[in-house]
Amino acid sequence: MPFTEIVGHQKQLEVLGRSLEGNRLHHAYLFLGPDGVGKRTVALSLAAVIHCSFGNHDSCGRCETCLSIRDGNHPDVRVIKPEPGKREITIRQMRDLQRQLEFRSFSGKKKIAIIDPAHLMNIPAQNSLLKTLEDPPGDALLILISNNTASLLSTVLSRCLRLYFSFISVEETAGFLEGRKGIAPEKAKLLAALTGGSLGEALNCDENKLLDQRKRWIERFSSLSQGNHRGVMALAEEMAADRELSLQVVQWVEGWYRDILIHQMTGPEGEIRNTDMGEKIHEAASTHPFKHTLSVLSWIGRVKGELQRNYNRRLILENFLIKLVDRNPCGPGAVPT
16 A cells, blocks of 8 residues: 555654655564554555555556565565464564565565564574564564553664654545545544544444444443442453453543533534434433542553553453542443443
8 A cells, every 4th residue: 555545643654755756765663553444555665665566656556566565475575474273473473574584685675574573482482583674684673563661672762763653533534435435424434533533443343333332332331330340350350351352442532521522612513423312412411420530530541551562451441430430420320331
């Protein structure tokens, strides 16, 4: 995919574009950010720009070279991930990569290795990769992709140039779904809001299933009464069993409170994301104290960061839910059902 067709991440693309124009690409990058926002897409697009048969400062996206990179068949571009049935990237895979990088490229251009997800490399694999990072072949480019740095050795991190990726704006996601995928505007806007700016999730999710899941989990939150610590413990335990689920549920709750805040600050004319819950948002905004809404959003920001860094999920969620039920004078029942 050409750079010009990528949704969002304009600052990151500008950094890479300037490096390409000045022939100043770093030998190793770490693309860091949430899952599903397009980090691998950018990495493959960078590979296509470097190898494209006809492009200058961007790839054409149509030549045989671009198509082979897109399909994973280009001999000088490798994507390294856990092997089937494995949960880690192993030292054997890293040693194989080192051998491949020692050979001259087929195209005469850079040999590119994309390690995704890099945080699944076990410690021996990372130590093996470190040798390549310290003394890389002149025509090699390594791109590590990860959603966190907690599992990566400091020696690996210090030898990579970091590019930070964040969620794509709801507006950009909705515009893509509407303009390129032909989804109706209201449906595109709701789907973008539900997936929180993760274009990959928006493209691959089942909308009806996602709506049902959101409703069910929000109902679980709303069923908690003030001081119901037993219910809090049970809900936290269930959420903590799945990292991605816990992040998704917290994201839905954040979106709900964000809409309450917008309604409180701008009235019913405000631009809310949960458009299918307009009446409930109006009701909650009229009963929630403004300061409490701000407090909840502040708590959620910290919770998301701690969950991303793989801290103790159950403890994080228990603390958050206890604060939510004990400090909300309206009770969590103000959350929609």
